[in-house]
Amino acid sequence: MSSPHGAGRAHDADHGVAANARPRALPAHCYTDPDIFAVEMSALFARSWHLVGHASQVATPGQVLTATVGDEPVFVVNDGGEIRGFYNVCQHRGHELFPPERPGGDLLDTAGVITCPYHAWVYGLDGTLVSARSRDVGDVHIPRLQVDRLAGFLFVNVDLEAPPLALHAPGVEEELLALAPQAESRVLTWRRTHLIEANWKIAVENYNECYHCPNVHRSFTSGVVDPASYRIRPEGNVIRHTARGVPDEISRYTRPVDSDDYAAFYIWPASSFQCYPGQALNTYRWLPLGPDRTLLIREWWFDGAEPTEVQQGIIDLDWNTTVSEDLKLVESTQRGIRSRGYRPGPLICDPSGTASIHSEDAVAHLGALAASAFGDEQAPERA
Template sequence: MFLSNRAHDHVLAPRDYSAPDVFAAEQEGIFRRSWICVAAFDQLADSGQQVAIDVGGVPVLVRNDGGTLRAYRNVCAHRHSLLARPGFSCRPTLQCQYHGWEYATDGRLSKLPDGQSFKGWKATGARLDPLRCETAWGLVFVNATPGDTTLRADMGTLAAELDRHFDGLRLYWTQITEHDVNWKVIVENAVEGYHVPMVHRETFVNYAEERFHDHVIAPTHTQFHDLSTRRSERDQLIDRMLFRSERLWTYSHTLAYPNHMLSWAGFYREWVVVEPLGPRRSRRIGYGFFPQNLRLSGKLGLPLRLAVGEIARRTRKMADKILGEDSSLWDSVQRGTESSTFDGVISAREERVAAFQNWVVAHRAQQ
């Protein structure tokens, strides 16, 4: 059942989807203060691997040095260049791309090329800003604001649930796309099924009846458990035999505020991150996981491994199809918000959209 039985206010105004001042308020109040996923752990698993990315307007460098991941503000103390250009790279040392200054893991300057020409200058202040970095559920998270809260504490009651579903996974793919829409258009589309008969009419046909909806609206997240996909006793037994855990439903979808959307469906786990690149530009990154704790040894090992590979291939194809259907609508929504004279309205079926909008308004910086 839905948690509400009536319509909700559309608390975001049309301009909230494109105005530069709103975007700046979200960057400052939301993205700079939240734990944001910056990579899958498998992408930074070897010493020297690093990724440069923007988190809430702060350029961030996350690097593996000798097996430990650390994050820094991606700015050099010499003449302010980004240490590394955005994206993944692999470097034996933490070295600036411009003139080659090198830094130790604690951020202190460790190598100064042509040092004698800096005579009279004291290097003591030339220390990189460390940022908070944590790994969990096969992913790497950064918080760009100093503080002492942990990722788990900030995830609230969701953390234990993610332990059950996202531990012991292997990354099978990343699906990266960019779109000319505000990040909230993508998130709002993902947290309601009202659009299914129009947008996914060939893939899913229709939305589930209300009695199959189990909605959770919590301070840190919202969820939809599809009760029509409740697993049989036999399927739960198979889960216990093949995996360490068991699942009550085949399909669940979670939005962990602000921009993490996770689903589990059968073997498959997906973690999607929507990265705001500008008021009207977003990057969507999907990480597709399958369990690596499948019991795949013995005589049945090879056929089971082949079967999992085939399921992974088909699931990826399905993920591409669903993304294609959803994203074909996003630019129409964006264009509409930029010309709308309506207040808008949100149904009880779309109550997770209303919860998300209220969360955004409560957390963005006051304008």
């Protein structure tokens, strides 16, 4: 993949440095090329940690949660209190063992075993084949995945050699629990998906910069957070967003007095926790479906399966303002970068090193992560 730093000759009058010293957006083909997308699936998504749900969704033995990470169908199951993860694929002819993206809570049709709906091969909850319709077919196992937890949330990694989640996203669990101490006991209260006609990197870049917020997200910057306090700190695989909530008398979110902070923790490449004032905890997952298609999975986690009137008001306000506004932005960006007239411009980065609401330091950081996810020898050449 091309470097996020591009060449340029113009002088930067703002900071008195050559423009070619400033990071630039990734080249357009990084968001449109099917070959680059294929490499990302194999070299990045197949080696990373991905949020798939919460332990409350598989709290009972025999409960199953399905998800997709990158281009791989997966499932996690409660095996007598131990949470195990597997590829969601029968080892006979490849049929999915469970419907994809089922949000959890479902019990197995037959207690203690997994039965393929195609030819009725039966597996134990440890993935071992126990019956092939009375035929001896030898030692067969569903391939396993790594499963890890963060503040009650479940992550999987198809790479069995990958370092633990705590090393991939250091400090996030402690920081999230400080803001939302009940995170480990939360349940899925609301879920909505949306097909975005844009590359996954455009979606996460938009999420991780607030340079556009004063111009676009008027509800967010006037009724949720104090924009002057907004800070974005990219570090390793984590991008942290923090801000003070606005005073109670103008807040659009109901919250206890002792919990007025806002924070978001984006975990590379495609997961994020977001905690609005009042411990309104929600998550983002971005599922790449193609170079220009991404499934957004938006979920809210409260203390009950049905939202209260106040909680539903928070959910609706967020979707109808900030989320919907962003969906339009990223789809327009995807259309624009296809233009022959587009040239990646310099990113607006803060020379002080303190990224505020007026900078795009996180976009430069994401570009560097994308470029380093696989070596130059694997990066497809631009046509």
